[in-house]
Amino acid sequence: LAKTTQPISMDSYEGQEVNITCSHNNIATNDYITWYQQFPSQGPRFIIQGYKTKVTNEVASLFIPADRKSSTLSLPRVSLSDTAVYYCLVGGAGNNRKLIWGLGTSLAVNP
Amino acid sequence: EPEVTQTPSHQVTQMGQEVILRCVPISNHLYFYWYRQILGQKVEFLVSFYNNEISEKSEIFDDQFSVERPDGSNFTLKIRSTKLEDSAMYFCASRGLVGSTDTQYFGPGTRLTVL
Numbered sequence: 001l002a003k004t005t006q007p008i009s010m011d012s013y014e015g016q017e018v019n020i021t022c023s024h025n026n027i028a029t030n031d032y033i034t035w036y037q038q039f040p041s042q043g044p045r046f047i048i049q050g051y052k053t054k055v056t057n058e059v060a061s062l063f064i065p066a067d068r069k070s071s072t073l074s075l076p077r078v079s080l081s082d083t084a085v086y087y088c089l090v091g092g093a094g095n096n097r098k099l100i101w102g103l104g105t106s107l108a109v110n111p
Numbered sequence: 112e113p114e115v116t117q118t119p120s121h122q123v124t125q126m127g128q129e130v131i132l133r134c135v136p137i138s139n140h141l142y143f144y145w146y147r148q149i150l151g152q153k154v155e156f157l158v159s160f161y162n163n164e165i166s167e168k169s170e171i172f173d174d175q176f177s178v179e180r181p182d183g184s185n186f187t188l189k190i191r192s193t194k195l196e197d198s199a200m201y202f203c204a205s206r207g208l209v210g211s212t213d214t215q216y217f218g219p220g221t222r223l224t225v226l
Contacts, residue, residue, distance in 0.1 A: 043202050043217035098167055099215060101154040
């Protein structure tokens with residue numbers, strides 16, 4: 001399963017766009033990239049998933065370059081409530097699809 | 112919107128006691144998982160379950176742990192004889208489609224405190 005590397009922490013201000021980059025050099029051909037958000041003492045919440053190029057939903061965009069060795073989660077116009085830990089995960093290919101978690105990126109949004 | 116639910120939200124138990132953590136996955140999902148997260152640490156995979164049997168388990172999931180899907184809706188994690196180090200948040204997750212990229216959806220967790 002591919003290992004991921006992402007910054008331990010980031011700071012931002014309300015209204016700014018936040019980009020969190022994750023590297024996954026050993027991503028396999030059939031692996032997808034998934035991002036989750038987690039608030040303290042709560043379950044991880046799915047944000048977005050992609051395979052290549054760009055994916056956008058109502059909360060975020062995910063940019064994946066052609067080599068797929070990295071990905072960038074983009075959160076437009078963050079608010080205080082976006083303060084959370086963000087996890088990048090790859091793999092889970094096949095029917096079993098367990099998720100291997102890193103420490104994530106702790107995002108602090110300041111007023 | 113369908114969601115995974117877990118009960119209880121908080122369980123306090125004495126070391127050596129048995130606990131059962133309960134989960135109701137999203138109704139049409141086929142794959143079920145348990146993860147745990149010790150305070151301040153990573154989320155760790157425990158076990159995956161499909162077609163009424165364990166499909167994979169981690170080395171954490173030793174003989175003290177078991178899972179069951181006793182009926183069409185519940186998915187349970189049993190710890191036979193709890194240890195202090197079992198104190199953690201336990202998350203249940205479920206996923207839908209066979210062979211797809213469908214996402215795992217997580218419940219709110221059960222905080223287990225072993226005294």
